[in-house]
Amino acid sequence: MRKKVMIIGAGIAGLSAGCYLQMNGYDTEIVELHNQPGGLCTSWKRKGYTIDGCIHWLMGSSPSDEFYSLWNELIDMKSIQFINHDVSMQFEDRTGNVIRFFSDVDRLEKELLEKAKQDKKMILSMTKAIRKLRTFKLPVSKAPETYTFLDFIRFFWDLIPYYGELNKWIRISASEYANNFQTPLLRKAIRGMFWPDMNMLFIILMMVWFDKKTAGYPIGGSLAFSRLFEKRYLELGGKIHYKSKVIKIITEKFTTIKDKATGILLDNEQSYSGDIIISAADGHYTLFEMLSEIYHTDQIKNYYSTYPMFSSYIQVSLGIQRTFDQEPHMASMALNSPIVIDPMTSVEDISLRIFNFDPTLADKGSTLITLMFTTYNHDYWNQLRQQDPDTYKKEKDRIANDIIDVLDKRYGNIRSQVEMIDVSTPATVIRYTNNYKGSYEGWVWTPQIGFKTMSKELPRLKNFYMIGQWVEPGGGLPPALLSGRNVCQLICMQDHKPFVVR
Ligand SMILES: Cc1cc2nc3c(=O)[nH]c(=O)nc-3n(C[C@H](O)[C@H](O)[C@H](O)COP(=O)(O)OP(=O)(O)OC[C@H]3O[C@@H](n4cnc5c(N)ncnc54)[C@H](O)[C@@H]3O)c2cc1C
Numbered sequence: 001m002r003k004k005v006m007i008i009g010a011g012i013a014g015l016s017a018g019c020y021l022q023m024n025g026y027d028t029e030i031v032e033l034h035n036q037p038g039g040l041c042t043s044w045k046r047k048g049y050t051i052d053g054c055i056h057w058l059m060g061s062s063p064s065d066e067f068y069s070l071w072n073e074l075i076d077m078k079s080i081q082f083i084n085h086d087v088s089m090q091f092e093d094r095t096g097n098v099i100r101f102f103s104d105v106d107r108l109e110k111e112l113l114e115k116a117k118q119d120k121k122m123i124l125s126m127t128k129a130i131r132k133l134r135t136f137k138l139p140v141s142k143a144p145e146t147y148t149f150l151d152f153i154r155f156f157w158d159l160i161p162y163y164g165e166l167n168k169w170i171r172i173s174a175s176e177y178a179n180n181f182q183t184p185l186l187r188k189a190i191r192g193m194f195w196p197d198m199n200m201l202f203i204i205l206m207m208v209w210f211d212k213k214t215a216g217y218p219i220g221g222s223l224a225f226s227r228l229f230e231k232r233y234l235e236l237g238g239k240i241h242y243k244s245k246v247i248k249i250i251t252e253k254f255t256t257i258k259d260k261a262t263g264i265l266l267d268n269e270q271s272y273s274g275d276i277i278i279s280a281a282d283g284h285y286t287l288f289e290m291l292s293e294i295y296h297t298d299q300i301k302n303y304y305s306t307y308p309m310f311s312s313y314i315q316v317s318l319g320i321q322r323t324f325d326q327e328p329h330m331a332s333m334a335l336n337s338p339i340v341i342d343p344m345t346s347v348e349d350i351s352l353r354i355f356n357f358d359p360t361l362a363d364k365g366s367t368l369i370t371l372m373f374t375t376y377n378h379d380y381w382n383q384l385r386q387q388d389p390d391t392y393k394k395e396k397d398r399i400a401n402d403i404i405d406v407l408d409k410r411y412g413n414i415r416s417q418v419e420m421i422d423v424s425t426p427a428t429v430i431r432y433t434n435n436y437k438g439s440y441e442g443w444v445w446t447p448q449i450g451f452k453t454m455s456k457e458l459p460r461l462k463n464f465y466m467i468g469q470w471v472e473p474g475g476g477l478p479p480a481l482l483s484g485r486n487v488c489q490l491i492c493m494q495d496h497k498p499f500v501v502r
């Protein structure tokens with residue numbers, strides 16, 4: 001008889017697990033609190049604009065990367081038009097100095113050497129690593145949980161040529177490395193390219209993927225991308241229950257030292273039973289709300305009390321009735337005076353995404369611009385929304401107004417051309433995705449975490465697995481996909497079945 005698997009969460013991890021398990025002879029159902037798929041990988045509509053809320057770049061967007069074939073197992077990658085930008089990001093200081101991060105490593109090297117002569121040694125060290133790691137392939141085809149002794153030998157053998165670079169860059173954070181640059185703008189750029197506490201290896205790999213043109217943006221945006229996974233999952237026979245919030249994982253005694261998961265309970269008191277339960281939802285809510293503390297290990301408590309998390313964020317989106325053809329798609333610029341975001345957060349730079357490259361998001365002649373401001377002050381925004389909705393709205397309007405002022409000065413006459421304003425806050429992220437503290441990507445992949453992995457299983461609970469960004473430090477869409485694939489391989493191995501892809 002086919003086993004029944006209940007999956008919590010229709011983000012990319014949950015949909016990925018659902019697809020692979022359906023392919024492998026399991027009957028699966030997904031329960032999702034929102035009314036649509038994708039979780040964080042989403043977009044929304046306002047006044048004729050499609051506001052994108054996620055994908056800046058997708059690792060594995062071209063066949064030159066090993067992730068491409070994994071995406072292709074679930075969706076038809078050829079049906080998506082990916083945009084690879086010549087300049088991945090541009091940084092500008094207050095005096096108008098500009099550093100462009102070209103995707104092509106040769107052009108990047110030339111630009112950095114021109115703009116930051118005194119940092120030659122460090123620049124060449126970075127570009128040497130980019131060139132070396134161009135041929136490095138992440139071992140993604142087989143789940144590490146299913147490795148045999150021989151697989152481990154092969155894994156370490158394949159790593160040998162790259163070990164020096166991998167080991168060097170993973171030990172230092174972006175901000176530690178950046179501190180050694182003499183050129184202030186380059187220092188700021190390396191810190192701001194992704195996340196200051198992230199290890200430098202990730203920043204280098206990012207530049208490798210840009211260079212290989214395998215970190216593109218999918219035309220149509222993030223929700224359209226997520227919908228492809230929903231479609232495939234439904235075609236494979238899966239079922240999704242939207243607007244269904246899980247509040248409890250039902251367990252029963254299995255042995256004297258171990259229980260087993262047998263079902264899930266929703267907030268409307270409906271329950272579903274399953275032979276296997278997978279949570280692809282927020283990690284903290286899963287462990288600390290859906291499950292009893294008897295299942296928490298010291299290691300888990302340690303993660304949630306000491307590991308740094310990506311913060312939450314405010315997203316300001318503007319629909320502007322004009323084009324920005326000559327502007328870079330992504331630019332960070334220093335402000336003349338700081339903008340206050342909330343009582344704990346103010347910013348001295350803004351980072352713009354000008355969607356002049358995706359004609360599907362706005363009518364001809366109009367452009368979507370988005371700005372993201374990270375903040376750890378999720379409690380403030382959550383409480384304000386619940387307790388004082390008027391001030392909540394006023395604060396959102398104030399931030400949007402401050403941004404429009406800046407853009408008005410920069411581009412001239414913007415205010416009269418703004419026809420759509422949308423501001424989402426950490427309260428929005430929490431409401432729609434339930435992510436802990438409104439985090440946008442789970443755990444930061446720090447030098448301290450290094451190559452350590454997190455377990456998908458709990459030692460005291462059988463038939464239960466966790467997947468997605470809360471067990472894959474660094475987060476992101478490729479690890480979400482991989483997490484769903486790997487858990488299926490693990491379950492197949494435990495059921496003595498071969499893992500198949502169809
Ligand atoms: C602004 C932004 C930009 C990003 N840019 C990129 C990028 O360029 N490239 C990239 O690779 N990644 C990017 N990411 C990160 C990426 O989107 C996430 O890491 C990834 O989508 C996480 O997928 P997931 O399935 O693990 O989790 P989620 O997307 O959080 O999915 C979890 C799902 O579980 C549901 N859920 C939660 N609790 C419950 C419950 N109790 N009951 C039922 N359902 C529940 C949620 O509603 C959600 O649908 C970005 C994220 C953001 C927010």
